[in-house]
Amino acid sequence: MLKFDSVYKRFPDGTEALRNISLHVPKGQFCVLLGPSGAGKSTLLRMLNGLSSPTEGSVHLAGEQITERSVQRLRKRVATVHQQFNLTPRMSVALNVLSGALPQVAHWRAAIGLFPPELRQKACRLLDEVGLTPEHVNRRVSELSGGQQQRVGIARAFMMDPAVLLADEPVASLDPRISRGILELLHRQSRNHDTTVLCSLHQPELAREFGDRIIAVNQGRLVFDGTPEQLTDQVCEDLYHGALAHKHDAPEVDEAACEPELELAAA
Amino acid sequence: MKPRANPNWNWLRPEMNMMKNLSVNRDAKWHLNQPYNARHLMFAIAALLILAVTGSRMEVPRMMQETAQGVGYVVGLNEESSVATGVMRIAESIWPLRISEEIEVSRIENFDRNDLPWLSHVEVIESRTPHLNTETLQLEETIESKEVLVKPVGYLAHVLLKMLETLEMALWGTILAVLLSIPLACFAAANYAPNRFIYNLARSTISLFRAIPELVSALFLVLAFGFGPIAGFLALGIHSAGFLGKFYAEDIENADRGPQEALQSIGAGQIKTLWYGVLPQVLPQYIAYTLYILDRNIRMATVIGIVGAGGIGLELKGRFDMFNFDHVGTILVIIFLTVIILDQFSARLRSRLM
Numbered sequence: 001m002l003k004f005d006s007v008y009k010r011f012p013d014g015t016e017a018l019r020n021i022s023l024h025v026p027k028g029q030f031c032v033l034l035g036p037s038g039a040g041k042s043t044l045l046r047m048l049n050g051l052s053s054p055t056e057g058s059v060h061l062a063g064e065q066i067t068e069r070s071v072q073r074l075r076k077r078v079a080t081v082h083q084q085f086n087l088t089p090r091m092s093v094a095l096n097v098l099s100g101a102l103p104q105v106a107h108w109r110a111a112i113g114l115f116p117p118e119l120r121q122k123a124c125r126l127l128d129e130v131g132l133t134p135e136h137v138n139r140r141v142s143e144l145s146g147g148q149q150q151r152v153g154i155a156r157a158f159m160m161d162p163a164v165l166l167a168d169e170p171v172a173s174l175d176p177r178i179s180r181g182i183l184e185l186l187h188r189q190s191r192n193h194d195t196t197v198l199c200s201l202h203q204p205e206l207a208r209e210f211g212d213r214i215i216a217v218n219q220g221r222l223v224f225d226g227t228p229e230q231l232t233d234q235v236c237e238d239l240y241h242g243a244l245a246h247k248h249d250a251p252e253v254d255e256a257a258c259e260p261e262l263e264l265a266a267a
Numbered sequence: 268m269k270p271r272a273n274p275n276w277n278w279l280r281p282e283m284n285m286m287k288n289l290s291v292n293r294d295a296k297w298h299l300n301q302p303y304n305a306r307h308l309m310f311a312i313a314a315l316l317i318l319a320v321t322g323s324r325m326e327v328p329r330m331m332q333e334t335a336q337g338v339g340y341v342v343g344l345n346e347e348s349s350v351a352t353g354v355m356r357i358a359e360s361i362w363p364l365r366i367s368e369e370i371e372v373s374r375i376e377n378f379d380r381n382d383l384p385w386l387s388h389v390e391v392i393e394s395r396t397p398h399l400n401t402e403t404l405q406l407e408e409t410i411e412s413k414e415v416l417v418k419p420v421g422y423l424a425h426v427l428l429k430m431l432e433t434l435e436m437a438l439w440g441t442i443l444a445v446l447l448s449i450p451l452a453c454f455a456a457a458n459y460a461p462n463r464f465i466y467n468l469a470r471s472t473i474s475l476f477r478a479i480p481e482l483v484s485a486l487f488l489v490l491a492f493g494f495g496p497i498a499g500f501l502a503l504g505i506h507s508a509g510f511l512g513k514f515y516a517e518d519i520e521n522a523d524r525g526p527q528e529a530l531q532s533i534g535a536g537q538i539k540t541l542w543y544g545v546l547p548q549v550l551p552q553y554i555a556y557t558l559y560i561l562d563r564n565i566r567m568a569t570v571i572g573i574v575g576a577g578g579i580g581l582e583l584k585g586r587f588d589m590f591n592f593d594h595v596g597t598i599l600v601i602i603f604l605t606v607i608i609l610d611q612f613s614a615r616l617r618s619r620l621m
C-alpha cells in the first residue's frame with residue numbers, strides 16, 4: 001500500500017532529514033514509527049500526504065507514484081493527524097471536524113456551512129468516540145485544552161474513511177488512559193476497515209502493545225524494522241540513549257558537586 | 268548510589284542529571300551584542316539632516332513664529348497677529364449658525380397660504396435699498412416689503428439629508444471596495460495565485476487603485492456619470508479597494524499555515540481551503556480593516572463632493588463660494604457630530620466583534 005524507494009530529503013538549509021529510506025507497508029497493517037526527537041518521523045509522514053516531496057527517490061501509494069500530477073487525487077484517501085493538530089483556531093469544534101470531509105462536499109454546501117445530515121451524525125459519533133462531550137461541539141477550538149484539541153484533530157482525520165491513516169504522535173498531549181483509548185480506536189480502524197495506519201509514537205511500550213510492526217528512524221535513517229517482540233529493551237536503549245551518547249560525549253555527572261547546591265535548594 | 272543525608276533531595280536528582288546531559292557543547296562561546304552600533308548613529312544623523320532640509324522648505328520656522336505671535340496676541344502679549352485676526356474674522360462670520368431657510372413666496376409655484384409646510388410660517392421682510400434720486404440728487408431709501416416663507420429648521424433638514432446621502436455614498440463605496448478586493452486579494456496572495464502572471468496583474472491593479480486619489484478619479488468620473496453620488500461612491504470604492512486588497516492579501520499570506528496544510532493534505536482544493544483554513548483566522552482582522560475603511564470613506568465622502576461628486580461636500584462648496592459662512596458653519600458642525608457619533612459606534616461594534 002505504501003512504498004518508499006530509496007528516499008532522501010534535504011531541506012534548503014542543508015539538513016538531511018531522510019537518508020535512503022526504503023520501506024513497504026502492506027494494506028491494513030498497523031505500523032508504528034519510533035525515533036528520537038528530530039529523527040525525521042514527521043518528515044517521513046509528510047511525504048505520504050504530499051505536504052513534502054522527496055529530494056531523491058520515489059514514494060508510492062496504492063501502486064501509484066506520488067507526483068505533482070497525481071498528488072491531488074491520491075491524497076483524497078489519506079487522512080492525517082498532525083503533530084501540531086493544525087486545527088483552525090477560531091472555528092468551532094463542529095466545523096473543524098466536518099472540514100475533514102470537505103473534499104466530498106459540494107462547493108455551495110461548504111460555502112454556507114450546510115453539511116449533509118449523515119456527515120453531521122458521523123461527526124457527532126466520532127467526537128463521542130474520542131471522548132469529547134456535546135458541550136464542546138460549539139466551542140471554538142482555541143478554547144479547548146491541548147489534549148482536547150488533539151482529539152478534535154483525530155476525529156477530523158476519521159471523517160473521510162481513509163485508506164491510509166497517518167498519525168503523527170497522536171497521543172502526545174493525552175493522559176495514559178485516553179492515549180490507550182485513542183490507540184485502540186486507530187487499531188480498530190485498521191482491523192475493521194482494512195486501513196493502513198502509520199503512527200509515530202514516543203512510547204515504546206505503547207508501540208509494542210498496539211503495533212503489528214515497528215520501524216524506527218534515527219538521524220534520517222531506518223535503523224529498525226521488526227515485530228513488537230523484536231523491539232527489545234536493548235533496541236530502545238540504543239535508539240534513545242546510544243544515539244545521543246555517540247553524537248556528543250556528555251561529561252560524567254559529578255554527583256558530589258551537586259550536593260551543596262541541593263542543600264541550599266532544600267533549605 | 269550512596270546513601271543521602273536528606274532524602275528530600277532525591278526527587279530533584281534525575282532532573283539535575285538530565286540537564287547536564289543535554290548541554291551539547293560545553294565550550295561553545297556565547298556572546299550577546301550591544302543594542303547600538305555605528306550604523307544606528309549614522310541613521311540618526313541622516314534623519315536629522317532630512318528633517319532640517321525639509322523643515323526649512325516647509326517654512327516650519329515661520330509657522331512657529333506666527334503661531335507664537337497668535338498665541339501671544341490671545342494672551343495679550345503683543346499688539347497684532349495676522350493669524351489671530353484671520354481666525355477671528357472667520358469665527359465671527361460663522362457664528363451664529365444658520366439653520367433656517369427663507370424662500371420668497373413669489374418664487375414658489377402654487378403657493379397655498381392655507382396649507383403651509385410643517386413648522387413653517389410666513390413673514391414679511393422689509394428690505395431697504397439706497398439709491399440716488401436723480402431729481403433731488405439726494406440719497407433715498409426705497410422700502411420694499413417681501414413676503415417670505417420661513418422654515419425654522421429648513422436648512423438643518425437639508426444638510427441632514429445631504430449628510431445621509433454622504434453616509435450612503437461611503438457605505439456603497441465600502442461595499443464596492445469589499446467586493447472588488449476579495450478576488451483581487453486571493454489572486455494577489457502568493458500562496459493562492461493560480462500563476463505568476465495573474466499574481467503580478469492583481470498586485471499591480473491593487474497598487475494602481477491605491478495610487479489614484481479619490482478626488483482625482485472623482486473628477487473624471489463626474490465627467491462620465493454626471494454630478495451626483497455615482498461618481499462619488501465609485502471613486503471611493505476604487506481607491507479603498509486598493510487598500511483592502513493589500514491588507515487582505517497580506518493577511519492571507521501571513522495566516523497560520525497549519526490549518527491550511529491540514530486541508531490541503533486531504534485534497535480539499537483552494538477555495539475550500541481558503542474558506543475553512545484561512546477565513547476564520549483572518550475574519551476579525553478583515554472586519555477591523557473594513558470598519559476602518561468605512562470610517563475613512565465617510566470622512567472622505569464629505570469632501571469628495573467638492574469636485575461635484577454628490578454628498579455634503581457639494582453643498583459645502585456651494586455655500587463657501589457664495590461666502591455664506593453661517594451656512595458653512597452649520598455644515599461643519601453636522602460633519603463634526605457625525606464623525607464623532609460614528610467613531611463611538613464603530614468602536615463599540617469592533618469591541619463586540621473581537
Ligand SMILES: Nc1ncnc2c1ncn2[C@@H]1O[C@H](COP(=O)(O)OP(=O)(O)OP(=O)(O)O)[C@@H](O)[C@H]1O
Nearest residue numbers: 011013015017035036037038039040041042043044
Ligand atoms: N522545513 C524545514 N527546514 C529545515 N529543516 C527541517 C525542516 N523541517 C524539519 N527539519 C529538520 O529535519 C529533521 C527531522 O525533523 P522531523 O520534524 O521530521 O523530526 P521528528 O522525528 O518528527 O521529531 P519530533 O519527534 O520532535 O517531532 C530535524 O532535524 C529538523 O530540524
Ligand SMILES: [Mg+2]
Nearest residue numbers: 041042083168
Ligand atoms: Mg515530528
